[in-house]
Amino acid sequence: MPQQFDKSRLPSRHVSVGPERAPHRSYYYAMGLTEEEIARPFVALASAGNDSAPCNTTLDAQADAARAGVEAGGGMPRRFNTITVTDGIAMGHQGMKSSLVSREVIADSIELSVRGHCYDALVGFAGCDKSLPGMMMAMLRLNVPSIFVYGGSILPGRFEGRDVTVKDVFEVVGRYAAGACPIEEVHALERAACPGHGACGGQYTANTMACVGEAIGLSLPNSNMVPAPYTSREQIAHAAGAQVMDLLARNLRPRDICTREAFENAARIVAATGGSTNGALHLPAMAHEAGIAFTLHDVAETFKSTPYCADLQPGGRYVARDMYEAGGVYMLMKTLLAEGLLHGDCLTVTGRTLGENIDEVTWNPDQKVIYDARAPITATGGVVGLRGTLAPDGAIVKVAGLHSLQFEGPARVFDCEEDTFAAVEARTIAEGSVIVIRYEGPKGGPGMREMLSTTAALYGQGMGESVALITDGRFSGATRGFCIGHVGPEAADGGPIALVEDGDPIRIDAEAGTIDLLVDAAVLAERRARWQPRRNDYQSGALWRYAQNVGPAWAGAVTHPGGASETHVYADI
Numbered sequence: 001m002p003q004q005f006d007k008s009r010l011p012s013r014h015v016s017v018g019p020e021r022a023p024h025r026s027y028y029y030a031m032g033l034t035e036e037e038i039a040r041p042f043v044a045l046a047s048a049g050n051d052s053a054p055c056n057t058t059l060d061a062q063a064d065a066a067r068a069g070v071e072a073g074g075g076m077p078r079r080f081n082t083i084t085v086t087d088g089i090a091m092g093h094q095g096m097k098s099s100l101v102s103r104e105v106i107a108d109s110i111e112l113s114v115r116g117h118c119y120d121a122l123v124g125f126a127g128c129d130k131s132l133p134g135m136m137m138a139m140l141r142l143n144v145p146s147i148f149v150y151g152g153s154i155l156p157g158r159f160e161g162r163d164v165t166v167k168d169v170f171e172v173v174g175r176y177a178a179g180a181c182p183i184e185e186v187h188a189l190e191r192a193a194c195p196g197h198g199a200c201g202g203q204y205t206a207n208t209m210a211c212v213g214e215a216i217g218l219s220l221p222n223s224n225m226v227p228a229p230y231t232s233r234e235q236i237a238h239a240a241g242a243q244v245m246d247l248l249a250r251n252l253r254p255r256d257i258c259t260r261e262a263f264e265n266a267a268r269i270v271a272a273t274g275g276s277t278n279g280a281l282h283l284p285a286m287a288h289e290a291g292i293a294f295t296l297h298d299v300a301e302t303f304k305s306t307p308y309c310a311d312l313q314p315g316g317r318y319v320a321r322d323m324y325e326a327g328g329v330y331m332l333m334k335t336l337l338a339e340g341l342l343h344g345d346c347l348t349v350t351g352r353t354l355g356e357n358i359d360e361v362t363w364n365p366d367q368k369v370i371y372d373a374r375a376p377i378t379a380t381g382g383v384v385g386l387r388g389t390l391a392p393d394g395a396i397v398k399v400a401g402l403h404s405l406q407f408e409g410p411a412r413v414f415d416c417e418e419d420t421f422a423a424v425e426a427r428t429i430a431e432g433s434v435i436v437i438r439y440e441g442p443k444g445g446p447g448m449r450e451m452l453s454t455t456a457a458l459y460g461q462g463m464g465e466s467v468a469l470i471t472d473g474r475f476s477g478a479t480r481g482f483c484i485g486h487v488g489p490e491a492a493d494g495g496p497i498a499l500v501e502d503g504d505p506i507r508i509d510a511e512a513g514t515i516d517l518l519v520d521a522a523v524l525a526e527r528r529a530r531w532q533p534r535r536n537d538y539q540s541g542a543l544w545r546y547a548q549n550v551g552p553a554w555a556g557a558v559t560h561p562g563g564a565s566e567t568h569v570y571a572d573i
């Protein structure tokens with residue numbers, strides 16, 4: 001029997017309260033609800049489920065499994081769906097310009113559904129790069145009691161005796177272009193790499209943001225590393241449905257959980273796992289929703305003092321399934337907390353603190369994926385912030401797995417990714433060059449494309465560390481090599497990256513945290529006087545609108561003013 005809610009505790013805006021809501025109730029009777037069911041708190045189950053990509057295919061079943069949990073807690077579940085753009089399919093062509101924009105559309109669509117129907121709480125199900133931060137952004141924006149559920153990672157594929165992921169398919173394209181393998185190997189890998197449902201298998205963007213979900217306190221402990229094909233995911237969804245009712249009863253909301261300290265915890269996990277550089281974009285965007293100033297520079301500051309502890313692909317050896325078997329995100333957090341590297345007193349959706357949740361976990365010494373924070377893989381984080389004359393507003397680089405942290409060379413400049421990829425495929429990039437790909441920023445692209453096709457092709461050709469690559473765009477979590485993204489100000493805003501010419505010397509020092517264009521100020525001033533802004537290819541529709549509104553990458557590339565004020569007050573239940 002579901003727990004009964006005292007009707008008199010329902011907020012005045014609730015559909016069951018007052019004669020003027022009679023028409024609204026008619027719609028619920030039309031869907032088969034009884035008077036008693038209409039009088040319960042309404043819980044939105046926001047699903048990014050669809051068959052656009054394997055990341056999303058299990059989400060609707062998980063959202064449906066949460067219904068019974070909500071009902072057991074005395075609530076009334078209402079499922080709705082949102083869109084996704086999946087980078088693995090959008091990558092390497094103009095489609096990728098829709099990717100980051102979709103994060104805002106996902107957050108906006110959830111906001112509008114929840115506001116429009118006055119739902120009292122929210123459980124969100126997401127499985128792909130932008131749907132994870134988009135979902136968590138909506139939770140912080142709406143500030144109704146919320147739990148975030150990740151759809152789970154894909155299992156690795158097997159190829160020639162080793163575990164493979166989609167990264168290997170992107171990289172074999174480069175190996176084939178270099179004449180290093182036959183076309184049959186490309187086709188064999190494309191069939192083997194993705195054996196079923198779930199988001200990309202390494203510590204790429206989706207898994208990175210799934211770890212963030214736990215570290216920031218919005219997901220149930222050790223829930224997100226459970227692989228997508230495992231039926232226990234539906235038990236997790238059920239538990240999330242029941243638990244959100246507890247949050248409603250306690251009136252514990254996302255902004256009570258996601259404090260500045262919680263954002264620091266989340267940034268730690270990104271660096272400690274050698275996670276996606278997108279973490280440095282999505283965390284500021286999420287913080288913005290909560291009215292917290294936590295920019296690329298704050299993220300980078302946390303990265304500096306974070307040991308790199310989880311041996312995960314692309315920099316390391318293992319995949320999410322291995323992280324799960326090793327003990328999950330909480331196993332990693334146990335060792336980080338023991339070294340004083342987490343704020344253990346942050347609240348979580350269990351209603352307890354992170355430290356209290358971690359106390360339930362026993363350290364597993366018989367696993368190879370998660371290193372003790374006292375003896376990490378490297379003493380500083382797998383991701384590093386940079387700043388300098390080429391990027392006065394900052395930039396980001398993943399150093400996990402790199403052999404050298406310094407690079408100096410002459411620029412080879414391109415004004416879009418397509419031209420760069422063609423030059424890489426034609427093997428016209430000289431070793432030692434610093435490839436610059438510009439006009440790919442949030443505004444300039446528009447949409448700040450990920451450049452995995454190009455970086456993987458370089459890596460596949462064996463050039464991963466013999467060239468560096470710099471862009472005002474961004475990278476996939478699967479990118480490896482000396483690749484610097486989020487360079488700001490972007491070229492479309494006339495940042496120094498717009499002034500670079502072929503042959504200009506560029507120096508990057510990821511140890512010192514610097515990125516410099518070694519050209520005389522007088523020469524740059526003369527080039528600036530000649531510089532003309534460019535018109536992007538999208539003069540209508542969502543991409544045009546995005547380009548008008550989007551802010552800089554260092555602040556998360558968001559499209560609206562901050563969320564410091566409570567814009568929608570939810571009465572206590």
Ligand SMILES: CC(C)(O)[C@@H](O)C(=O)O
Nearest residue numbers: 087088200204205476477
């Ligand atoms: C296609 C990938 C690997 O999922 C990428 O989009 C990422 O950012 O990790």
Ligand SMILES: [Mg+2]
Nearest residue numbers: 087129205476
């Ligand atoms: Mg991506």
